[in-house]
Amino acid sequence: FFSSHTMKVFKDILDEDEPDLGTDSFEVIEPALFPNVLSFEAKQVRVDCDDNIITDEDYTDMDDEGKALCKQTFDFARASQLIPAELKSANTYVKLMKKYIKNLLGKVYTEKGPKKKAFREAATAAFNEGGLVHYIKENFDEFEFYHVDELFGALSGEGMLVLLQWVDGTK
Numbered sequence: 001f002f003s004s005h006t007m008k009v010f011k012d013i014l015d016e017d018e019p020d021l022g023t024d025s026f027e028v029i030e031p032a033l034f035p036n037v038l039s040f041e042a043k044q045v046r047v048d049c050d051d052n053i054i055t056d057e058d059y060t061d062m063d064d065e066g067k068a069l070c071k072q073t074f075d076f077a078r079a080s081q082l083i084p085a086e087l088k089s090a091n092t093y094v095k096l097m098k099k100y101i102k103n104l105l106g107k108v109y110t111e112k113g114p115k116k117k118a119f120r121e122a123a124t125a126a127f128n129e130g131g132l133v134h135y136i137k138e139n140f141d142e143f144e145f146y147h148v149d150e151l152f153g154a155l156s157g158e159g160m161l162v163l164l165q166w167v168d169g170t171k
Helices: 056-061 064-068 075-079 090-107 114-127 132-138 152-156
Strands: 009-011 020-023 044-047 071-074 082-085 143-148 162-165
Touching (some): 020 075, 075 082, 090 132, 114 132
């Protein structure tokens, strides 16, 4: 007996290549922390220069040269081949989000109607107090930002940034 499961893949619809940003192989946190935002549980992992996960035991057994070739990352980011994006400040993040929303309105939500109206309302709410963008601005130092490898549009508001926040020692 076997059961089938269709994996959900979450993509960046603004980027013409629609790169993968994540999958439901990671547990979706319910209830949603913010409207229209999916949150996943991610754990920190150590990887070697070939991106293989290294256990704590194996790391302890490595010589200093091997340890120097290792880095810390997050399983969620690693699984989707996301790479860190350095944002200098909370204001930089807010500016990028404004550009991203503007680009979505111009390239994805091009026709007037209920979908565009709902998107505008949700985007406005995200920037207001209690919204996601406002929350990130107020807690900027708790976040790390990622984008799809080799696609740098996220750094100019032309692609989605993926955010990881420290919560009780995990992202």
